[in-house]
Structures are given as structure tokens and as C-alpha cells.
Amino acid sequence: MKVWQCVVCGFIYDETKGMPEEGIKAGTKWADIPENWACPDCGVAKADFEMIEV
Amino acid sequence: MREKKMKPIVVLGSGLAGYSVIRELRKLDRDIPVTLVTRDSGDYYSKPMLSNALAQGKDAAGLVLTRAAEMATQLGIKLLVQTEVQAIDRTNKKLATTAGELEYDKLVIALGADPIRIPVQGDAADAVLSVNDIADYARFRELLENKTRIAIMGGGLIGCEFANDLASAGHAVSVIDPGPWPIASLMPEQAGKQLLAPLAALGVDWHFGTSVSRVDRASSNYLLTLADGTQLQADLVLSAVGLRPRIALAQQAGLEVNRGIKVDTHLRSSDAAIFALGDCAEIDGKVQPFVLPIMHAARALAKTLAGTETAVDFPAMPVVVKTPAHPLVVLPVARDAAGNWQTLATGDGIKMGFLNQENRLTGFVLSGSFAAERNEMSKRLGQVITS
Ligand SMILES: Cc1cc2nc3c(=O)[nH]c(=O)nc-3n(C[C@H](O)[C@H](O)[C@H](O)COP(=O)(O)OP(=O)(O)OC[C@H]3O[C@@H](n4cnc5c(N)ncnc54)[C@H](O)[C@@H]3O)c2cc1C
Numbered sequence: 001m002k003v004w005q006c007v008v009c010g011f012i013y014d015e016t017k018g019m020p021e022e023g024i025k026a027g028t029k030w031a032d033i034p035e036n037w038a039c040p041d042c043g044v045a046k047a048d049f050e051m052i053e054v
Numbered sequence: 055m056r057e058k059k060m061k062p063i064v065v066l067g068s069g070l071a072g073y074s075v076i077r078e079l080r081k082l083d084r085d086i087p088v089t090l091v092t093r094d095s096g097d098y099y100s101k102p103m104l105s106n107a108l109a110q111g112k113d114a115a116g117l118v119l120t121r122a123a124e125m126a127t128q129l130g131i132k133l134l135v136q137t138e139v140q141a142i143d144r145t146n147k148k149l150a151t152t153a154g155e156l157e158y159d160k161l162v163i164a165l166g167a168d169p170i171r172i173p174v175q176g177d178a179a180d181a182v183l184s185v186n187d188i189a190d191y192a193r194f195r196e197l198l199e200n201k202t203r204i205a206i207m208g209g210g211l212i213g214c215e216f217a218n219d220l221a222s223a224g225h226a227v228s229v230i231d232p233g234p235w236p237i238a239s240l241m242p243e244q245a246g247k248q249l250l251a252p253l254a255a256l257g258v259d260w261h262f263g264t265s266v267s268r269v270d271r272a273s274s275n276y277l278l279t280l281a282d283g284t285q286l287q288a289d290l291v292l293s294a295v296g297l298r299p300r301i302a303l304a305q306q307a308g309l310e311v312n313r314g315i316k317v318d319t320h321l322r323s324s325d326a327a328i329f330a331l332g333d334c335a336e337i338d339g340k341v342q343p344f345v346l347p348i349m350h351a352a353r354a355l356a357k358t359l360a361g362t363e364t365a366v367d368f369p370a371m372p373v374v375v376k377t378p379a380h381p382l383v384v385l386p387v388a389r390d391a392a393g394n395w396q397t398l399a400t401g402d403g404i405k406m407g408f409l410n411q412e413n414r415l416t417g418f419v420l421s422g423s424f425a426a427e428r429n430e431m432s433k434r435l436g437q438v439i440t441s
């Protein structure tokens with residue numbers, strides 16, 4: 001399981017936790033998130049996220 | 055024979071625009087030499103978070119996402135921090151900086167914008183703060199310690215965001231704006247006015263249709279005198295009246311400028327070796343000082359710099375206003391756009407669309423619970439709406 005961060009606002013997507021409030025189940029891999037998904041905090045695209053080491 | 059050293063692409067400015075273009079370029083090419091010159095620390099931070107950091111429980115240091123040295127390593131660039139660019143010599147493709155001369159092969163200008171300062175009378179006029187970068191923010195937070203009453207000059211997007219953030223944290227906030235309602239440059243009356251009550255409930259005191267004429271020192275704080283004669287006490291005065299693209303260096307170098315540095319859809323200025331993007335740029339006639347246009351511009355420019363000429367193609371880019379007391383998403387229309395704003399639904403908030411002369415949706419505002427419909431609304435753009 002990996003953690004991704006929005007490069008614009010720092011929003012964190014943690015694959016282990018998912019985003020239940022946005023309909024994304026815990027354990028959802030980054031690759032399985034739809035391409036048209038946008039950062040809930042700043043609105044940038046999925047492409048503007050980078051994987052971070054934790 | 056000695057190999058001629060390749061001149062670098064030089065990027066000026068380490069904000070979102072400068073760093074994003076390099077990050078995108080590195081996805082395409084790890085080898086082109088890149089030098090980044092910046093007069094600040096070069097630390098990478100999220101500027102939009104300056105106006106919701108209190109709610110996020112962050113101070114200035116906590117907003118730094120990546121330190122400068124780590125950025126330089128990650129991106130494989132030469133990074134010159136605390137270095138001011140003083141002049142661009144286009145004939146010799148050289149820059150004058152406080153760290154000496156620098157040659158460039160291609161130049162990317164990403165110098166951002168300066169906060170506009172409106173002239174104010176009074177013996178404390180120079181105590182008015184602007185917050186446009188992380189260093190400003192650090193100073194602001196230091197001064198904010200133990201302060202209760204904050205006056206904000208400007209009820210635009212950034213003024214309203216700061217008002218929400220400060221009021222949520224328990225400060226008494228006054229917002230003073232010569233316009234008729236909040237965020238009037240982007241939003242029609244019925245939409246802008248949605249912010250009034252939710253922010254007032256948090257402790258925001260609104261003053262529209264007037265401006266600050268004097269800021270004077272009082273015993274332990276400041277006394278503001280408004281143009282309409284109202285007097286207000288404040289412990290701290292913040293100005294958020296707008297930004298002016300930094301065009302001076304480009305202008306002195308003889309590049310075409312208007313409100314911003316003029317570039318075409320390839321982000322290319324009137325000099326084929328010089329590009330611009332971000333808050334300093336006027337792309338195809340438009341200055342768009344927001345995150346999404348910068349990300350799109352950075353991606354297109356990176357391709358061009360890597361050798362594939364690419365024009366930027368902007369999709370609809372709604373702006374999310376960070377006012378959690380009453381969420382707002384707006385897709386603004388040009389000031390002179392023909393058509394009108396129509397209310398499409400009301401409830402806990404409002405849904406408005408801008409319909410052009412053919413009744414097609416070209417802009418929108420979603421407030422309150424309607425803010426969640428951002429994607430659906432974007433999909434309806436261009437469609438004929440019968441309300
Ligand atoms: C409080 C606030 C909240 C915001 N919220 C949002 C939001 O929610 N959504 C959104 O889309 N947008 C938002 N914005 C706008 C967005 O943050 C900006 O459009 C974006 O950050 C601008 O990036 P930039 O790289 O063009 O400019 P900047 O980040 O200003 O970078 C300019 C760089 O140039 C350097 N520089 C300047 N002059 C010189 C010189 N002579 N020599 C060397 N270096 C120099 C500076 O040091 C800096 O590194 C917000 C802006 C503010 C101020």
C-alpha cells in the first residue's frame with residue numbers, strides 16, 4: 001500500500017485508508033482511481049499527485 | 055576537441071509555476087541542464103494554504119512541503135536561492151543576478167505577482183500587511199499572536215478566505231471593500247451575497263461600498279477611518295486588494311507586455327527563446343492567477359522545452375473558494391461576456407449559470423450544498439439550458 005500527495009496543496013491519499021467520504025473504499029490502489037478524479041482540497045487532476053515515501 | 059558545454063534552461067522564480075514546469079520537464083527529460091534562480095528560500099510550499107492554514111492547524115514552517123535542497127536533488131537542477139535577478143540581456147542570452155552573470159539557452163519567467171497596495175493616509179499606513187508568500191505569512195502569524203480584531207481591506211476571493219480562516223479561529227474580523235458584495239469581480243450579486251450571513255455568523259463584520267482612508271495608531275492598536283466616516287478599531291490590518299503581475303524585468307528587456315508578460319498559447323513571449331507562465335504571464339490575452347491554469351500551462355511548456363512544440367489547451371477550470379462556512383465553486387466568465395446570470399436552483403445555497411446569447415452554459419457558481427455538483431456542472435458546459 002502506498003501514499004500519494006497532491007503537489008499543489010499537500011493533500012494525502014493513503015491507499016490503506018481510501019476515501020470513503022468520496023466513495024473510494026479503503027484499500028483502493030492509486031492506479032484504480034478514475035483519471036477524471038480531482039483533488040478534493042484544491043481541484044487539481046490525478047496527474048498532479050506524486051507518490052511519497054512514508 | 056573540447057566539447058562545448060550545453061547552456062541550461064534557466065527558470066526564474068520558485069513558486070508553483072517555476073517548480074511545476076521543471077517537475078513536468080523532468081518526467082520527459084532527466085538530462086537537459088536546468089538552473090532555477092529565486093530570490094526566496096526556494097522551499098516548496100502550497101500558496102493556496104496560506105489562506106486556510108489556521109483551520110489546518112499549520113504555521114508557516116508547517117506549510118513547507120519540500121525543502122529547497124531536497125527539491126534540487128529530486129529534480130536534478132542547479133538551484134540558486136536568495137538570488138535576485140536584476141536584468142535580462144536578450145542579445146547575449148545572459149542574466150544579471152546578485153550572484154553574478156548567468157547564461158541561458160532558453161529562459162522561463164515565473165516571477166509571480168506583487169500585491170497591489172492602495173494608498174492610505176494616517177501615521178500607521180505602513181503597518182498594513184499583505185500576505186502573498188510564505189515569508190509574509192510567517193511575519194503575519196507572529197504579529198497575530200494575542201491579537202483579537204483583524205481588519206481586512208478587500209472582500210475578494212483571498213480577503214474572504216482569510217476572513218473565514220481568521221473568524222473560525224476566533225478572531226473578530228472586519229472586511230472593507232468598495233465593491234457591492236463579496237467576490238464581486240467573479241460572482242453575480244445573488245451568489246456573492248450567499249457568503250454574507252454564514253461569515254457574519256462566525257463574527258465577520260462587513261463594510262461594502264466604502265474603503266479605508268486612514269490607518270492611525272491608537273493606544274494599543276489601530277484606528278481605521280473609512281471613506282464613509284465609519285471608525286473601526288483593529289489590532290492588525292491585512293490588505294488583500296489584488297495582485298499586479300511582475301512585468302518590470304521583461305519590460306526593461308524589451309519584451310512585449312500588457313497587464314502581464316504577453317505570451318502565446320505556446321507560452322512563448324515576443325522573444326522566441328523566452329517563455330512565461332504563472333501569475334506574471336498573460337497567456338493569449340488572459341491573466342489567470344490560479345493553480346489549475348498554472349498546472350496546464352506547465353505541462354504544455356515542459357513538452358515544448360523537451361522538443362515537442364505544444365500549445366496549452368485549457369479545459370474549464372472552476373475555482374474552489376476556500377470558505378468552509380459556505381463552500382463556493384465558481385467558473386467565472388469574462389467581464390464583457392454577452393449573456394446573463396440566471397438562478398437555476400436555490401436551497402441551502404444557490405446554483406447559478408451564465409447563459410450566453412444562445413442560452414448555452416458558459417459559466418457557473420455553486421454555493422453551499424450545490425458546491426458538490428462541480429463535476430456535473432462542468433459536464434453541462436456548452437449545453438443549452440432551459441430554466
Ligand atoms: C492567500 C492565497 C490563496 C490562494 N488560494 C488559491 C486557491 O485556493 N486556488 C487557486 O487556484 N489559486 C489560489 N491562489 C493563487 C495561486 O496560489 C497562485 O496563482 C500561484 O501560487 C502563483 O504561482 P507563481 O509561481 O506564478 O508565483 P509565486 O508563487 O509568487 O512565485 C514567484 C517566484 O518568483 C520569485 N521572484 C520574484 N521576483 C524575483 C526576482 N527579481 N529574482 C528572483 N526571483 C524572484 C519569488 O521569490 C517566487 O519564488 C492563492 C493565492 C494566495 C496569495
Ligand SMILES: [Zn+2]
Pocket residue numbers: 006007008009010011039040041042043044
Ligand atoms: Zn490538492
